[in-house]
Amino acid sequence: MKEFAELYRALDAATATKRKLAAMESYFAAAIGDETRRADAAWTAYFLSGGKPRQIAPAKALRALVLAQTGLPEWLFDQCRQRTGDLAETLSLLLPPAQGEEELPLHRWMSERLLPLRGKSDDEKIAALSQWLSRLPDDERFVLFKIITGSLRVGVSKSQATQALAQASGVDPQQMAMRMMGFAQSERAPQARDFERLTAQEPQEASAGAQPYPFYLAHSLQAPLNEIAQQLGDPRDWQIEWKFDGIRAQYVQRNGKAALWSRGEELITESWPEFAHLQRWLPDGTVIDGELVVTDGADVSGDDLSGLQPFSVLQRRLGRKQITPKILREWPAALIAYDLLESEGRDLRQMPQHERRAALERLIGATRARAHDFGDRALLRLSPLVQADDWAALDALRGRAREFFAEGFMLKSRNGIYGAGRRKAADGASVWHKWKLDPYSVDAVLVYAQRGHGRRSGVFSDYTFAVWDRPAGQKDRTLVPFAKAYSGLTDAEMREVDRIIRATTRETFGPVRQVAPAMVFELGFEGIGPSQRHKSGVAVRFPRMLRWRKDKPVEEADTIEVLQALIAS
């Protein structure tokens, strides 16, 4: 545990990527030659690549534990919690100093202590934790509470962790990225042998098991049309597709087993059981990259894109824990295929884009009859290609993206390979671009504020925005909250807003402050849909602040009708 806590602190303190990489590399290098530490390192690799075990004990049990040990009143605990902005930190700062020290390796903490706590009663958890914590060195507390509360986040990207592992082990970085796929899948307890496989020198079969390939990601294109035209050249050199508003997913079928992976490298096969049907008629050794969407269930051919449902419908299905027959009936899914990464067990990623596309079309063509026989033809669809002679025509078409349940275009260099992550081609050019629609935007009023977390703890940085319930001039109109946002402001602006919030607070509800409506922001968001869960009746996607409209009086903020009109459009 000591080494992991030290690594965590080093990564937390370092601002430079170089120092973070060096800290991880030396940690992993030391672990490779040491058996106990390999078991720890398996967990470390899991955490650093984004793995997060579910919460082990609920906040109220941990709070009760600390209150019992310190004798502090609850309100004072809550004030401390507000000050730090972090539960785990509050717990670790309040707990009385340890009585003696006991060092237990991370993997034993996980497998012998923490994971077995699941399913125990809160009282049993409190009793066990109190005993262990009394002997835990002070500087290991924070990270342990982070694990227990299920909120451990390390300030490194998965690709940095991969890079450090590759450096430490001497394994080729591409190969390491491959091995790391799915490593951080939730509910998985990594073992020493997993770390050994990760860092082993001998080459491993690329397509072993149901591992997906690292997803290739697009760069965002944001420039005036003439610059885009200049940068990208002839549009005919690009494979152009709609950027569908679903979930990026990889379908992997090998050795008679099908698996579906999300871009976050979560195995989502169980939430989308309909895709198990694909293996009835797709050949083994097939990996398809595509977009997971919800449809209206009509039995249409694989070339037909009709019946796609907006993201808000997909989201409703995502929220369900149990996938019942009713859900499958009401919100059936489809995969819109846009790339073929493996065919007959052969890795196609080094082939040019247009050849992979041709292979994908051949595969879908060849299996069409069988798919139809099984009644599955609507399940796997082909992402249609968009053609136009010039960028202006494309731009005009892009404006209609929402008619196609898309949020813009994907542009893929016809001769580009399928890379990994956000990597660019050897000449530095981007191979995949996303050319999105401009976001929706409305002018909304800041009505509630809450302190942020992490770097923003203590600062009022999380805001709730409202619009008017009826047009200006009408009597008794009120502000209806409809979205929360916390990004988009500069640090300086945030400090200014923070000061105004402190000065204009009307009422305090626990951590939330209600402020006098005075500040108007242009709020941008990617999507909008009707919602029964929100008082305003609308739910927006990815809301963020585009601009602080200091020029705009509150009375001129938008009304709910503007939002409703956006849903209808």
Place this chain on the structure above:
Amino acid sequence: MDLICATPRGLYCPPGDFYIDPWRPVDFAVITHGHSDHARPGSARYLCTQQSLPILEKRLGSISAQTLNYGETVERNGVRVSLHPAGHVLGSAQARVEYRGEVWVASGDYKLEDDGVSAPFEPVRCDVFITESTFALPIYRWRAQQALADEINQWRRENSAQGRASVVYAYALGKAQRILRHLDASDGPIVCHGAIEPLNAIHRALGASLPATIALDELDKRHATRAIFIAPPSALGSRALTRLGAYSDAFASGWMQVRGDRRRRGVDRGFVMSDHVDWPGALAAIAATGAQRVLVTHGFTHTLARYLREQGLEADEIAGYEARDNDLETDET
């Protein structure tokens, strides 16, 4: 009537007709210590400790001041005033005010641990205690300063080993000298910012043992990676630092206890070091005074007052001393 009360000019003693650390110019000001929000210019006459006087003169220029030794009493309109060690910075004092058998003590800023620079805090029995509350939340609990000194020295050696100079931002009066006392001159040159050196001189003149220090332009660049530079927080990101080449920086402040504050500062390291009392220290100090009534200023006033009331004391916040919640610059003053 209260012996000391809050007024728009600061704490005021009506029968004695004097102010304690007034915000605005007054006729007679008792000054607890030399930090700029306690010692302000423009008053006609000042009363402070002997050790505080050179600091006040450095900051306020020529003033008309009367000095006291710790424990020495002066009478003003029948009110007995004496100053007692507060352990905050060199010359810092608590003001004890006695009138017709009633004793009030205004703590100024204080801490309990002996920092080796200022005269250590002495509890003074009183009926009413006016305490500061800059860090009056239970999450603020300081480590022993030897452990802290070891941490700073080890960090500095690691930086040297990696070819980097070390920069510590610390308030010029008090904390800078406290850090200096723990540095090992054999580890390499100790460099002090121009805003700190004059205060070092005052400390040395009053007998403090500080290691030898040099100015930044006296630093031989070849020794930069072994150097440690002590600078006020305002030097963060300033051009002067380029002279050091590659460096790692740290902030020394009680606020560094909270991760978010540490990260917001944007420095490589935070050392949790404060000249203010922590939570357990404040409770211990209050208990040691035997006071039945406590008035709370400067900081988490509401929190501490409420907690003390729940413990059965009579406690109130003093209006006008707003929470310095999250304002890092005010740690030291």
